[in-house]
Amino acid sequence: xxxxxxxxxxxxxxxxxxxxxxxxxxxxxxxxxxxxxxxxxxxxxxxxxxxxxxxxxxxxxxxxxxxxxxxxxxxxxxxxxxxxxxxxxxxxxxxxxxxxxxxxxxxxxxxxxxxxxxxxxxxxxxxx
Amino acid sequence: xxxxxxxxxxxxxxxxxxxxxxxxxxxxxxxxxxxxxxxxxxxxxxxxxxxxxxxxxxxxxxxxxxxxxxxxxxxxxxxxxxxxxxxxxxxxxxxxxxxxxxxxxxxxxxxxxxxxxxxxxxxxxxxxxxx
Numbered sequence: 058x059x060x061x062x063x064x065x066x067x068x069x070x071x072x073x074x075x076x077x078x079x080x081x082x083x084x085x086x087x088x089x090x091x092x093x094x095x096x097x098x099x100x101x102x103x104x105x106x107x108x109x110x111x112x113x114x115x116x117x118x119x120x121x122x123x124x125x126x127x128x129x130x131x132x133x134x135x136x137x138x139x140x141x142x143x144x145x146x147x148x149x150x151x152x153x154x155x156x157x158x159x160x161x162x163x164x165x166x167x168x169x170x171x172x173x174x175x176x177x178x179x180x181x182x183x184x185x
Numbered sequence: 186x187x188x189x190x191x192x193x194x195x196x197x198x199x200x201x202x203x204x205x206x207x208x209x210x211x212x213x214x215x216x217x218x219x220x221x222x223x224x225x226x227x228x229x230x231x232x233x234x235x236x237x238x239x240x241x242x243x244x245x246x247x248x249x250x251x252x253x254x255x256x257x258x259x260x261x262x263x264x265x266x267x268x269x270x271x272x273x274x275x276x277x278x279x280x281x282x283x284x285x286x287x288x289x290x291x292x293x294x295x296x297x298x299x300x301x302x303x304x305x306x307x308x309x310x311x312x313x314x315x316x
Contacts, residue, residue: 076254083249084306092186097247104246144258151255158305159255162297169294170259176287177265 061131065139068123072140073147075116077154082109084155138175145171187257190244191264195271197237204230252303259298262291 086107089100104110127136148167151157205211208228211221225231248257266288272278 076258079246080249080254083246086250088250089247092247097243100247100250101243104250144262147258148255151253151258155254156306157253157255158302160301163255163259163301166294166297166299166301167255167259169290169297170262173287173289173291173294174262174265176290177269177284179283179287 061127064123064127064130068120068127068140069143069146071116071120071123072143073150075113075120076147077113077150078109078116079113080151080155082107082113085109134179137178141171141174141178144174186244186248187252187260187263190241190248191261191267193237193241193244194261195264195268197234197241200230200234200237204228204234253305256298256301256303260295263295266291266295 083104086100086104089096124136124140127140144167148159148164152159204225207230208221208224211217245257269280269284269288273280
């Protein structure tokens with residue numbers, strides 16, 4: 058069980074850090090001037106030359122494989138609701154690493170989304 | 186753009202599920218994996234799924250270039266609500282009360298986040314010029 062919680066912690070940290078690295082990279086890249094194919098392609102060209110993009114991608118891949126391993130170890134009724142905690146870890150990262158302003162309304166929204174995702178996911182589990 | 190992100194992700198997932206179901210269960214052996222790889226390469230549904238998932242990634246990257254991560258992340262959960270409504274409308278699936286309650290809670294959460302400022306961090310002057 059300790060292994061499961063360690064892997065869950067790794068999954069939560071890898072998910073949040075991968076997406077935070079991606080956000081950092083995209084903010085450093087700068088938004089496309091207009092949402093036209095040419096400008097978006099130029100934006101993508103700049104984005105893939107940003108080092109943070111290449112930090113984010115392997116971390117996001119690692120989080121995906123950690124989720125797959127967790128699913129093979131524990132029942133989905135534990136894994137999916139627990140994985141919804143990535144929203145909370147991500148918001149903490151956004152607040153303390155990306156220095157985003159997370160007010161009470163945003164926190165309340167994130168917590169409600171976590172509860173909602175857990176409810177929806179639990180209901181999607183096929184009956185044994 | 187967030188809506189396009191959600192639609193692309195859901196469509197991609199559904200197509201991937203349909204494509205992989207048509208291939209059948211993958212055997213976890215070297216031969217089974219290489220056989221499954223060959224089948225996926227020539228499966229048009231899988232390619233359509235990859236196209237939509239690529240669209241999701243492009244939308245996600247573009248949105249993150251200007252909006253807060255703590256704004257985009259919960260907004261993406263709106264996909265669960267879209268998926269449930271699609272399941273009822275197009276697949277005529279029956280959805281339990283618990284799931285509808287979950288969808289309702291997600292919608293309230295997304296609305297709460299949606300009322301906050303999408304971007305709370307400063308844009309450096311150099312980026313303004315680049316954009």
